[in-house]
Amino acid sequence: MDIFISVFSFAIISFTAIPFIKHDYWTFRVFDYPRLQKLVLSAAALILVILYFQKTSLLYWLLLSTLVINSCYLLFQIYPFTIFAKKQVLTAVDDKPTQSIRIMIANVYEDNTNTAGCLNEIYRANPDVVLLLETNKRWEAQTNRLEADYHHHVKVPLENTYGMLLYSKLPLNNVSIKYMVEKDIPSIHCQLTLRNGQAVQLYAIHPTPPVPNENPRSTERDKELLLIADLAKACKTPVIVIGDLNDVAWSYTTELFLKMSGLLDPRRGRGFFNTFHAHYPFMRFPLDHAFISTDFKLKEMKRLPNFDSDHFPIFLSLQYEANASRQQQSLSPETEDVKEAEEKKTKR
Numbered sequence: 001m002d003i004f005i006s007v008f009s010f011a012i013i014s015f016t017a018i019p020f021i022k023h024d025y026w027t028f029r030v031f032d033y034p035r036l037q038k039l040v041l042s043a044a045a046l047i048l049v050i051l052y053f054q055k056t057s058l059l060y061w062l063l064l065s066t067l068v069i070n071s072c073y074l075l076f077q078i079y080p081f082t083i084f085a086k087k088q089v090l091t092a093v094d095d096k097p098t099q100s101i102r103i104m105i106a107n108v109y110e111d112n113t114n115t116a117g118c119l120n121e122i123y124r125a126n127p128d129v130v131l132l133l134e135t136n137k138r139w140e141a142q143t144n145r146l147e148a149d150y151h152h153h154v155k156v157p158l159e160n161t162y163g164m165l166l167y168s169k170l171p172l173n174n175v176s177i178k179y180m181v182e183k184d185i186p187s188i189h190c191q192l193t194l195r196n197g198q199a200v201q202l203y204a205i206h207p208t209p210p211v212p213n214e215n216p217r218s219t220e221r222d223k224e225l226l227l228i229a230d231l232a233k234a235c236k237t238p239v240i241v242i243g244d245l246n247d248v249a250w251s252y253t254t255e256l257f258l259k260m261s262g263l264l265d266p267r268r269g270r271g272f273f274n275t276f277h278a279h280y281p282f283m284r285f286p287l288d289h290a291f292i293s294t295d296f297k298l299k300e301m302k303r304l305p306n307f308d309s310d311h312f313p314i315f316l317s318l319q320y321e322a323n324a325s326r327q328q329q330s331l332s333p334e335t336e337d338v339k340e341a342e343e344k345k346t347k348r
Contacts, residue, residue, distance in 0.1 A: 001052050002059075009045040009063050012038060013070050022252070024217040024347075026210040032251040033285045036272065039074040042067055077250055080268050081286075087269030090328055092297040092319040098196040099320040100299060101170065102126065105288050106313035107133040107206075107244045107276070110161045115142040117307030122146065125304060125315050128169045129192065133206050133244050135163040143167075156186045162206055164188055170195070181224045182208065191237070198320050200238045203228050209246035221246055222253050222344045229261035229341070232293070238320055239263060239293040244276075244311065249286045259333040260341050263291040266298045266316060275314055278306040288314045294325040 015038055018031040046067040053060045079085055104127035108118055122130055130150065132143065140157040143165060147153060150167035154175055157163045162185050166172075175190040188204040205228060210218035225245065232239045241263060247254050249267050258265060267273055267286060274284035288311060299317040306312050333341070 002054055002057075005045070005048045005053055006059065006063065009049060009067055012041050012045050013066055016042070016070050016074060019252070024210070024219045024222070026212060026216050026218070029210040029218040029251075032253075033248050034283070035074060035078055035248070035250055037282065039071060039078065042071045042074060046071060078272075081249060081270075081272055083269070083271060085269045088328070089264045089266040089268070089292065089296070089298045090324065092299045092321070095299070096319055096321075099194055099198065100317060101192075101194060101200070101240075101320075102128045102315070102317045103131070103240070103242060103290060104129070104304070104313055104315045105131045105133070105242050105244070105290065106304075107288060107309060107311035108135060108139060108307075109309040109311065110134040110136055110139070110159075110163070112308050114308040115139065118309075119143065119145070121304050121307055121313055125313075127315065129202070130165075130167040131204050131242055132165040132167075133163075134161045135165045139163070140165060152192075154188050154190060156188065158184070158186070160184055162186065162208075164204060164206065166190075166204055168192060173199075180227050181220045185220075185224070187224070187228070187243075189231075194320060196320075198238070200240060200320070201232075201235045203231065203239070203241045203243075205241065205243040205245065207246055218247075218253065219344070219347050223347065225253065225257045226260060226341050226345050229257050229263075230345075232261040232263055232291075235293075238295045240296070240318070241291040242289070244288050246287060249289065254289075255331065256333075256337055256341060256344075258291065259331045259337050261291065262330040263293055264296075264328060264330055265289070265291055266301055270298075270301060273301065273303050273314060275303065275312045276310060278310050278312050287311070290314070290316050290318075292318060294328045294330055295320060295322060297321055297324050297328075 049063045137157045152168040152172040154166040171193045173191045207221040207224040208215040275288040296318045301316040304313040
């Protein structure tokens with residue numbers, strides 16, 4: 001029993017330590033994802049050590065102390081995404097419909113045939129803007145009835161699981177489809193207009209994840225995120241970045257993105273809102289995101305019911321408030337952050 005507990009404990013500690021190695025290869029980056037799961041397993045290992053390990057050995061005290069440190073570290077890391085932490089995005093108090101925007105993000109899973117379920121969730125949520133990811137020609141054909149309500153749209157159907165369909169009730173201007181890092185991975189850049197006439201810059205992205213069957217490195221994903229961060233930082237209008245980022249909300253890359261872009265994460269202080277994997281409750285991570293500039297406040301955020309995809313859709317309602325920038329503060333990059341970001345953007 002002692003051997004099993006020792007191996008189990010050291011494995012959990014190793015899983016926590018591996019992300020400190022800032023290597024782009026997937027075997028290092030994939031351990032960024034299961035932070036909550038590692039906390040649960042670390043707590044389980046700690047209980048096993050206390051209850052069943054021989055308390056007379058030096059190894060007992062070594063395991064006990066390292067597991068306590070490990071659990072405290074993981075708890076510290078996930079704390080900003082719990083309801084007990086300070087909200088990074090304030091809640092809107094006064095309802096101002098003409099300054100509001102309702103957004104739904106859904107990775108539909110390209111092989112999923114339940115387009116009717118997807119449409120039902122869209123009609124039920126009634127967003128102003130819908131971003132559908134992993135959409136091909138079949139998904140485009142079977143969702144084009146949305147055009148009756150969503151008169152503005154940008155469609156990039158692809159058969160490589162990186163297609164995008166953007167539907168909007170709000171006017172879209174300066175629309176461009178860019179392939180910023182990889183020649184077959186698009187992003188949509190456009191300016192939408194709120195009902196009060198306020199212009200908002202929107203970036204819809206879906207970079208590749210660091211997994212063996214997709215991309216063995218996180219290099220391209222990190223580079224695209226940081227290039228978008230530069231665009232967001234330089235933008236003179238309010239900014240919203242939405243999409244499946246294939247990265248968790250608490251990774252060092254996502255935090256670097258927030259520092260370099262000056263954007264806010266509405267998850268912080270509200271919960272995980274895990275969107276993937278919809279079919280495996282213990283292996284769920286927050287991969288689908290909306291990051292916003294400091295002149296927005298949050299009216300509502302929720303995870304929507306699944307419609308046979310491997311992702312849950314995510315919904316949020318935002319409200320533009322000109323004075324919000326004086327009430328909310330983004331993360332600030334340090335010299336080392338700027339250096340790391342520049343290195344990632346030039347890496348090949």
